[in-house]
Amino acid sequence: MFSRSAAIIPQCQQVRGMATLKMISIRLKSVKNIQKITQSMKMVSAAKYTKAERELKLARPYGIGAQEFYKKAEVKDEEGEKGQLIIAVSSDRGLCGAVHSSIGRIVKTDIAANPNTKVVIVGDKVRNILQRLYAKNIAMVVTEVGRKPAVFGDAALVAQSIINSGIEFSKGKILFNAFRTVVSFRTTEMPLYSQNAVANASKLPVYDSLDSDVIQSYTEFSLASLLFYSMKENATSEQSSRMTAMDNASKNAGEMIDKLTMTFNRTRQAVITRELIEIISGAAALETKN
Amino acid sequence: MERMALTRSALRLFSGRFTQACQVRGYADAPSMSLTFAAPSQVLYNNISVKQIDVPSFSGSFGILPAHVPTLAVLKPGVVTVFENDGSTKKFFVSSGTVTINEDSTVQLLAEEAVPVDTLDISAAKELLAQSQSQLASASSEVAKAEAEISIEVSEALVKACE
Numbered sequence: 001m002f003s004r005s006a007a008i009i010p011q012c013q014q015v016r017g018m019a020t021l022k023m024i025s026i027r028l029k030s031v032k033n034i035q036k037i038t039q040s041m042k043m044v045s046a047a048k049y050t051k052a053e054r055e056l057k058l059a060r061p062y063g064i065g066a067q068e069f070y071k072k073a074e075v076k077d078e079e080g081e082k083g084q085l086i087i088a089v090s091s092d093r094g095l096c097g098a099v100h101s102s103i104g105r106i107v108k109t110d111i112a113a114n115p116n117t118k119v120v121i122v123g124d125k126v127r128n129i130l131q132r133l134y135a136k137n138i139a140m141v142v143t144e145v146g147r148k149p150a151v152f153g154d155a156a157l158v159a160q161s162i163i164n165s166g167i168e169f170s171k172g173k174i175l176f177n178a179f180r181t182v183v184s185f186r187t188t189e190m191p192l193y194s195q196n197a198v199a200n201a202s203k204l205p206v207y208d209s210l211d212s213d214v215i216q217s218y219t220e221f222s223l224a225s226l227l228f229y230s231m232k233e234n235a236t237s238e239q240s241s242r243m244t245a246m247d248n249a250s251k252n253a254g255e256m257i258d259k260l261t262m263t264f265n266r267t268r269q270a271v272i273t274r275e276l277i278e279i280i281s282g283a284a285a286l287e288t289k290n
Numbered sequence: 291m292e293r294m295a296l297t298r299s300a301l302r303l304f305s306g307r308f309t310q311a312c313q314v315r316g317y318a319d320a321p322s323m324s325l326t327f328a329a330p331s332q333v334l335y336n337n338i339s340v341k342q343i344d345v346p347s348f349s350g351s352f353g354i355l356p357a358h359v360p361t362l363a364v365l366k367p368g369v370v371t372v373f374e375n376d377g378s379t380k381k382f383f384v385s386s387g388t389v390t391i392n393e394d395s396t397v398q399l400l401a402e403e404a405v406p407v408d409t410l411d412i413s414a415a416k417e418l419l420a421q422s423q424s425q426l427a428s429a430s431s432e433v434a435k436a437e438a439e440i441s442i443e444v445s446e447a448l449v450k451a452c453e
Contacts, residue, residue: 064326065328068390
C-alpha cells in the first residue's frame with residue numbers, strides 16, 4: 001500500500017502548476033498548431049463569405065420580389081387547427097458562433113408555445129439541438145447542406161419533398177439568419193402561407209382570372225423561391241460568423257501563446273539559476289571543507 | 291389633326307361625357323409600372339419603371355401595361371419582351387417561373403432562368419430539341435415521359451426564340 005503511494009508522489013513533487021519545462025513546451029506547441037488551424041479556417045471562410053455575399057446581392061431582389069405578393073394581397077394565416085409548420089434553415093457545419101443555437105432556441109420556444117408544430121430541419125446542427133427533447137416534432141431533416149453554395153435546384157428539391165410529404169398547416173414560417181453586416185446577423189422569420197390561406201386572402205378577388213391550378217403552381221414555386229432566398233442569406237451569415245469566431249479564436253490562442261512563452265522563459269531561467277546555485281554551493285562547500 | 295382637336299373641344303362644350311373619355315386616355319400614360327425581373331442568380335430589373343412587358347404564360351401570352359388588372363400567372367418557356375421607357379426593347383428567354391401584377395402596378399417577374407435572347411445559340415437549341423425527342427421515345431416511366439416532354443417544350447421555345 002505504501003509502496004504504491006510512494007510511486008505516485010515523485011510526480012506531484014515536480015508538478016507545481018505546470019512548472020515542468022517539457023510540459024510547457026508541449027502545451028505551447030499544441031496552442032501554436034491550433035492558432036495556425038484557426039487562422040487558415042478564417043481565411044477559407046473569408047473567401048467563402050465574399051462569394052456568398054456576391055451571390056446574395058444577386059439573389060436579394062428575387063427573394064424580396066417573391067414575398068411581395070403575400071404582402072400586397074394581405075394574405076393572413078389560415079383560421080384552422082392544422083398546426084404550425086416551421087422550416088428551420090441552417091447547415092451541417094459548426095464552429096460558426098451563434099448561428100445554429102439561435103435558430104434552435106427560437107424553435108424550442110415556438111414548440112413550447114404551440115405543441116402542435118411540425119419542424120422541417122435543413123442542416124444537421126439544428127437537428128442535434130432539437131433531437132433530445134423534440135424528436136416527435138421533427139418531420140423531415142435535410143442534410144449535406146452548407147458544403148457548397150446553394151443553387152435553386154437544391155431549394156426546389158426541398159420544396160418538392162415538403163409538398164410530397166403532404167404536411168398540412170394553418171400557419172407556417174421559415175426561420176433563418178438574415179445577413180446584416182460582416183459582424184452581425186439577425187435571426188428572422190418569413191411567413192409561409194398554405195394554399196387555403198392564399199385562396200381566402202382578403203385582396204385575392206382583386207386578382208383576375210385565378211383558378212386553383214394557378215394558385216397551387218404559384219405557392220409551390222414561391223415556396224422554392226423563399227427557401228432559396230433563406231438558404232442564401234443563411235449561408236452568408238454563417239460564413240461571416242465563422243470568420244469572426246475563428247478570428248477571435250486565433251486572437252485568444254495568441255494571448256495564450258504569449259503567456260505560455262513568458263512562463264516558459266521564466267521557468268527556463270529558474271532551472272538554470274537552480275543548477276548554478278547547486279554547483280556554486282557545492283563548490284563553496286568543498287572549499288570551506290578544505 | 292387640328293380639325294379633330296377643334297371638333298373634340300366643340301363636343302366637349304356640348305356633353306360632359308367626352309371629358310371622361312379624355313381622362314381615361316390620360317390614365318394609361320401617367321402612372322408608371324415598376325418591374326422587378328429576377329432569376330435566382332441574377333437581377334435583370336430591380337424596381338425599374340418600364341412601359342410594357344410581354345410575357346408567355348400557361349394561360350396565354352399577354353402584354354402588361356401600367357394599370358393592368360392585378361393577376362398571377364405561371365410562365366411558360368418563351369420570350370419575355372420588355373419595352374423600356376426610353377423606347378428600347380429587350381428580349382429575354384425564360385424557362386419557367388411566375389409573374390405577379392399587384393394593385394399598385396408593381397410587377398414581379400420571377401423566372402427560374404432568364405437569359406438575353408442574343409446569347410442563345412440556335413444550333414445548340416436544335417441539338418437539345420433532337421436530344422429531348424429521342425429521350426421521349428426511350429422514356430419508360432410516367433415521370434421520365436413528363437420530364438422529356440418538358441424538355442421538348444423548352445427546346446422548341448428556345449428554337450423559336452432564336453429565329
